[in-house]
Amino acid sequence: MAEAIDLLIVGGGITGQSAALTAAGAGARVAIVDMAQNVGSHANAGSLHVQMQSRFLRLNPHLAENVESSLPLYLAAVAEWDVLDEALGGVELTREGGLMLAEGADQMAFLREKAEREAKKGLAVDILERPELERIAPYLGPNIVGAEICRDEGKVNPLIANRKMNARLSALGVRHIADRIIGIEAGDGKPAAIGQARHKAAHILIAAAWGTEALTRSLGLRLPTPPEPLHMNITEAGEYAIKHLVQHAERSITLKQFRSGQVVIGGGWPARQNGVESTPRVRGDSLLGNVALAAAIAPGIAGLRVLRTWAGVNTPVDGKATIGPVRPGARVSLSLPGDAGYTLGPIVGRSAAEQILGLPSQIDPTPFAPNRWYD
Ligand SMILES: Cc1cc2nc3c(=O)[nH]c(=O)nc-3n(C[C@H](O)[C@H](O)[C@H](O)COP(=O)(O)OP(=O)(O)OC[C@H]3O[C@@H](n4cnc5c(N)ncnc54)[C@H](O)[C@@H]3O)c2cc1C
Incomplete structure (x- = not known):
């Protein structure tokens, strides 16, 4: 007979894995069930975002309040x-800091106003004039x-983080189950995730990013x-000069270097996808x-060859995390970062697991309760 599971996590990206790390670390018997499709955590750029991203604000002005009120969660x-x-x-x-660049007076004014709002939420922000x-950042154009x-x-x-996280979870005895879950049974007894098999557990945590809606x-x-299918690039190694996370006040870009000297270029350029479960294409x-904009921002990288491009799936939702039981006392919970999911995944996953296990919480999860999604 299969060993009983205390916590079954649907979705093995950074959020589900972080929940597993917390729960297994506290002695729970944990399993992760995953269909290994469009794992944002395997496609992302490794930027640790804190300031409000201009791209998100531009595309979703109606959700600015959600992002702004979440800034303490980003910290x-x-x-x-x-x-x-x-x-x-x-x-x-x-953590050398992140720069959001301006190319004119209007953009500087936007950044000044944004920085004022962010400072009120406790962020360490400043405005820098060119000199x-x-x-x-002598590398800027x-x-x-x-x-x-x-x-x-x-x-x-993220390549290192994901590899080390996998190894740690295995060492903690977290089981991995390959299955595509098509529904969750949440009756009075133990809940179950239904796929090719019926996976029962004392508690189920849904950490399925783009798969959450259907479940x-x-x-x-x-x-x-x-x-949201997005594009990424990585170059061959150059001199390690871009130590900041670089973004732009109006244009879609994230730019930085790994210690290897490779430049990672992304920031929201679209990829092609044909249906929610299909693999996106470049x-x-x-x-x-994307690379032309990067070279204009940091001309020193223009001679580096792009080694690889890829496309991955992001799940921005409403710019605010969703954490907690689907109803008070329910044995099915959610953990969804809401945006900048690789940054937020560890705290969101940990917080969801802490609630499930009744452990003291690092953050107050109340503002992120799923009740705003009740039908
Ligand atoms: C190109 C790109 C660059 C990015 N760059 C950054 C960045 O620099 N910084 C940042 O903070 N964020 C970034 N993001 C966002 C970030 O990668 C994701 O938001 C984050 O990884 C989400 O983690 P997650 O664990 O919640 O979900 P995911 O990592 O997407 O994992 C979800 C998992 O659920 C599984 N799943 C879904 N449905 C089912 C089902 N029905 N049954 C079984 N399994 C299921 C999938 O197989 C997948 O493994 C980027 C995203 C992309 C696409």
């Missing part, structure tokens, strides 16, 4: 990455007139999780536009 999230870096034995985490900026710096921001190497419909939630115009 807790980067602190959680510090803990994870230590616990996993190093994931190339650096000051040039001292810390001549069109950049200034920037907002958020000193809380940083980066990790929560029958639980009485209307929680839209449309996939678009040529995204490849060219």
Whole structure:
């Protein structure tokens, strides 16, 4: 007979894995069931975001309040990455700060106003004019007139983090089950995740990113999780110069270097996807536009060859995390970062597991309760 499971986690990306780490670390018997499709955590750029991302605000002005009210969670999230870096034995985490660049007076005004709002939420932000900026970021091109710096921001190497996380979970005895879950049974008894097999557990945590919508419909939630297929690039190694996480006040870009010297270029250029479960494909115009913009921002990288491009699926939802039981006291819970999911995944996963196990919580999860999704 299969061993009983205390916590079954549907979805084995960074959020589900972080929940598993917390729960298994506290002695629970944990299994992760995953269909290994469009894992955002395997496609992402490793940016640790804290300041409000201009791209999200531009695309979703009606959700600005959700992002702004979540800023303390972002601070807790980067602190959680510090803990994870230590616990996993190093994931190339650096926190040299993040720059959001401006190319004119309008963009500087936007950044000033944004920085004021962020400072009120406790973020370590400043506005830098060109001379000051040039001292810390001499790699920037001549069109950049200034920037907002958020000193809380940083980066990790997700290839290292994912590998070390997998090894740690295996060492803790977390079981991995390959299955595509098509429904959740949440009756009075033990809940079950239904796939090719029926997986029962004392508690189920849904950490399925884009797959969450389909799994929560029958639980009485209307929680839209449309996939957002995005483009990424990585270059050959150059001199290690871009130590910040670099973004732009108006244009879609994230730019940084791994310690290897490879430049990671992304930031929201679209990829092609044909249906929620299909594998996204790279678009040529995204490849060219994304790297051309990167070279204009940091001309020193223009000679580096792009080694690899890929497409992955992001799940931004409403810019606010969803954490907790689907109904008070229910034995099915949710953990959905809401945006910047690789940054937020560890704190969101941990918090969901802490609630399930009745452990003291690192954060107050009340604002993130699933009740805003009740049908
Ligand atoms: C190109 C790209 C770059 C990004 N860059 C960054 C970045 O730099 N910084 C940042 O903070 N965020 C970034 N993100 C966002 C981030 O990667 C994701 O939000 C984050 O990884 C989500 O983690 P997760 O564990 O919640 O979900 P995922 O990692 O997406 O995992 C969800 C899992 O659920 C499984 N699943 C779904 N449905 C089912 C089902 N029915 N049955 C079984 N399994 C199921 C999937 O197989 C998958 O393994 C980026 C995203 C993309 C696509």
